[in-house]
Amino acid sequence: MKLVFATNNLNKLQEVQEMLSGHIQLVSLKDIGCFEDIPETAKTLEGNAKIKADHITEHYGYNCFADDTGLEVHSLNGAPGVHSARYGGEPRDAHKNMDKLLKNLIGKEDRSAQFRTIITLNLNGKHYHFEGICKGYILNTKRGDGGFGYDPVFQPEGFESSFAEMSFETKNKISHRGLAVKKLVDFLNSIN
Numbered sequence: 001m002k003l004v005f006a007t008n009n010l011n012k013l014q015e016v017q018e019m020l021s022g023h024i025q026l027v028s029l030k031d032i033g034c035f036e037d038i039p040e041t042a043k044t045l046e047g048n049a050k051i052k053a054d055h056i057t058e059h060y061g062y063n064c065f066a067d068d069t070g071l072e073v074h075s076l077n078g079a080p081g082v083h084s085a086r087y088g089g090e091p092r093d094a095h096k097n098m099d100k101l102l103k104n105l106i107g108k109e110d111r112s113a114q115f116r117t118i119i120t121l122n123l124n125g126k127h128y129h130f131e132g133i134c135k136g137y138i139l140n141t142k143r144g145d146g147g148f149g150y151d152p153v154f155q156p157e158g159f160e161s162s163f164a165e166m167s168f169e170t171k172n173k174i175s176h177r178g179l180a181v182k183k184l185v186d187f188l189n190s191i192n
Ligand code: IMP
Pocket: 067, 068, 069, 070, 071, 084, 085, 086, 097, 115, 147, 148, 149, 150, 151, 163, 175, 177
């Protein structure tokens, strides 16, 4: 069975493909000839993941899954959340995003936060949702130069290092995206 992963990030695609048993062949947006920018206009992660998956199923006729991720900071009432990618303004820039976040947290005692990933799967006319959460804290300063996005300012619960100071393998085992993907893969492997 062919299944579209609504992404053009080949690293993400390969990572999920390697976790799946042989009966599912993952294909990217490019593989199905989709080169449009699908607008992510919803106010929630769930909404945006659904928009992407539904767009592919409705316009291209494929079973499909899509993901959306946000960083939710407790003392900022869940911000930047669904706006994580462009929190610091256009054009999107990880350092501008982190600088704004650190500034907005000056003087706040509660620095607890979580990354949350939602995956929406459209499979043979049915919709499924998978959630992965990684709880942690926003550091006072950036630490480490690995990873991407907010990794230098996020320290997961139970660890002494930021995401940006961890190996890719360690982060993947505990990360929001890793956990959501594991739930998706377990489900797909179980229905064969
Ligand atoms: P996306 O839905 O995967 O594109 O994620 C939206 C935004 O959330 C990204 O542009 C990043 O700013 C941030 N983000 C998502 N996942 C991570 C992560 O694992 N580490 C750090 N930042 C992330």
